[in-house]
Amino acid sequence: MDIQQTEKPWEYLEELIEAKDAARIRSFLDNTNPADTALAISRIDDDLVNNLMILLNPEDAAELIEDLSDTQAAEIMEDLEPSQAAAIFEELDSDHVVDILGEMDKDDANAIISQMNPEDAEEARQFLTYDEDTAGGLMISEFLDYRSNQTVQDVLEDLQNNREEYAEYDVQYIYITDSAGHLEGVLRMRDLLFPQRSTPLSKLMIRNPYKTIVTAPLDELRNFFEEHNLFGAPVVDQDNRLVGIVLPEAVEDAKQKKSVNQFLGLSGIIGGEEFRSMPVAVRAGRRFSWLSLNIFLNIIAASIIALYQDTIAAVIALAVFLPIVSDMSGNSGQQAAAVSMRELTLGLLRPHEFGRVIIKEASVGILNGIGLGLLLGGLVYLWQGNLILGLVIGLALALNTLLSVLVGGLTPLLLKMLKLDPALVTGALITTITDMGGFFLVLSFATIVLDKL
Amino acid sequence: MDIQQTEKPWEYLEELIEAKDAARIRSFLDNTNPADTALAISRIDDDLVNNLMILLNPEDAAELIEDLSDTQAAEIMEDLEPSQAAAIFEELDSDHVVDILGEMDKDDANAIISQMNPEDAEEARQFLTYDEDTAGGLMISEFLDYRSNQTVQDVLEDLQNNREEYAEYDVQYIYITDSAGHLEGVLRMRDLLFPQRSTPLSKLMIRNPYKTIVTAPLDELRNFFEEHNLFGAPVVDQDNRLVGIVLPEAVEDAKQKKSVNQFLGLSGIIGGEEFRSMPVAVRAGRRFSWLSLNIFLNIIAASIIALYQDTIAAVIALAVFLPIVSDMSGNSGQQAAAVSMRELTLGLLRPHEFGRVIIKEASVGILNGIGLGLLLGGLVYLWQGNLILGLVIGLALALNTLLSVLVGGLTPLLLKMLKLDPALVTGALITTITDMGGFFLVLSFATIVLDKL
The missing domain is CATH 3.10.580.10 (CBS-domain)
Known part of the structure; x- marks a missing residue:
């Protein structure tokens, strides 16, 4: 069977594992680049991956592990006999061993460490005491x-x-x-x-x-x-x-990992990266915990609308525009938050510089508030033929855009000062506050001019 | 004046520039780490930065430029006399020169190149013909x-x-x-x-x-x-x-830059990174172009609501829950999109693998749809004391969660297959489609059981 012609190389690898053909497996792995190896392993059933690791000698198994992400590697090593995992770890760089052990369940990690030779075990225990994002957590013990x-x-x-x-x-x-x-x-x-x-x-x-x-x-x-x-x-x-x-590479990698996790958090992926090769319960569970928090925050925001049901009953068209104001405000806030998080990460902004963010965001907020307010207000007028309604919606969006960029820009600074991880709550918090602002502005303005609507 | 005691080092640097004290400026720059130098330069007025560059000899100026991001460096070099910029460029690595020239206006870049010595000019022109994200765009010409x-x-x-x-x-x-x-x-x-x-x-x-x-x-x-x-x-x-x-570092950097730009795009920051040191017109303009696109898409989504105004008039409470369904669906879609974009970037997913995404997301969508539907439906029932309304909202959110994760998961693949940049439109497109789905499901279900609400 020719690898080149196979549509899916992992199906070929599966066949080799089922046939227990260690020689061909080695040759397959030697001829596959690391990214494709990681892809293939992520597509193969856990049981078969386990069989694969048993078929390989510790040296080859270690080479395979080196091609995988720490998360992927940890999942595989956890499923092996501790003595076997220990033999593979002894073939890996010290920092890599610690990274993978760090991703594991503590009991699993200890079981493996106790099977390593005393010197390596001592080193692994020592290295595991260092914080992940410190020199101790990033260093390797291989030096001359x-x-x-x-x-x-x-x-x-x-x-x-x-x-x-x-x-x-x-x-x-x-x-x-x-x-x-x-x-x-x-x-x-x-x-x-x-x-x-x-x-x-x-x-x-x-x-x-x-x-x-x-x-x-x-x-x-x-x-x-x-x-x-x-x-x-x-x-x-x-x-x-x-x-x-x-090594500088290790520092760069750690920095990038941190930055990626921050961005993913802003999109609602918390607790580290998610890959579709992970069990569905893990993926659904982590996403759900963030979404369910959002439901409660959304209910709080929507309670503003409930206070103004009489106004909506009088002007049903308002119901059409509330979600637009809510969406647009969330977007403006998210933009400002992304810029703050990025500047904080790059050291171009310090957590206490509230004044700078307020000045810089206010100018953008005023310009874009006027622009968006005119645009949406104009569209509302054209669509509904109601000038006052256009003014209400446009003015509310303009003011709420200003509010949103300020809230969005400042929230990451505030969370950082409180030593909270901005990745987790920035997005949810901003949306809630800007939604409340938007609903309140639209509905209170509409209530004021209700007899003219 | 002691630098250590100054609250804001850039104010000290400003004073030195105004005093034209080249010796102290050099000593300040020598004793400041690159991140702090970049921060200081970003905080100083453009005119003063220009004066600073004129005060320094080309070698020192080049060292300063090396501490800045390409965007920041390009802005400064554009403001200099071409002959002066050329002299500074001749002190920099070839790949750095090309990166900075690439960020500039074409005319400005050509004016500077024509002032460089013929050999370097020829090399710069040649290097600029290579695509940014290819070996030609990433290479340096310094080798033995x-x-x-x-x-x-x-x-x-x-x-x-x-x-x-x-x-x-x-x-x-x-x-x-x-x-x-x-x-x-x-x-x-x-x-x-x-x-x-x-x-x-x-x-x-x-x-x-x-x-x-x-x-x-x-x-x-x-x-x-x-x-x-x-x-x-x-x-x-x-x-x-x-x-x-x-060099592998150059490849890693380019990969990271691409990944950062993608994430920023998902948060509505398009056209590259935004820093608050950029002119307000640039910052507001780029954000506005994305937001105004979103307004039009939002109007399209909201037109679904307009079709059901009679239903809302009969049950005003629906207006309270429409923005919640819209927000939650956007969140679910965004999560799935972030996972797809990440997997595509890491090579763990190929653009044609629609089937895999559908299977993997459907399982998460069904689980979380049931969970979120029960949660929101239950909260609606508790709040409004209306079981049928709770069922309508819960069922609509459940089904729309499934729709959202599928749309969110597949959109980046579709854009990649169409050779479009997923960063630009993924977020906006997903929100529009999932909003429309959510509004339609809530309002059509409500219309069906209207006499029982």
């Missing part, structure tokens, strides 16, 4: 360190002797530590090219190198790498002992 | 190439002699080309560590190296770097001539 009295020749010999192991290391520097592991200096790999081979590292190393502490948060790490154009930074503990290195 | 008959010693001498220039090069490989520039092989820097210095490169180089063609699109480049764990890839033209190298 030497003593300062070793020579260039010593290093080159060690590099030569451990070529295969080090080839996997994604590092551009060697670190110099004392016998207790305290960081003393750093050397770029290329600094080894030119000196005499007998030169001791103490003569070449950069002393007091740039470094970061395990507890350094993501924002600090971003600034660190923006300021110092480095391929990696040593991470030290409180006592200046070298415990790992953090 | 040698002939295959040169020796390790030749390379080491050249590296030594041009240390300073090459120190700026962000490359881990050297390339071997023939005299006409055709790519013949590649060598990792560290491969130069061990061999005899007299060895010719032809004996060491990896022949037929992995490479990409200038026209390779972003998705292909991502797969390339996921498959081959490289620090950079040579980019060749149709004739296999080496024209640049593309």
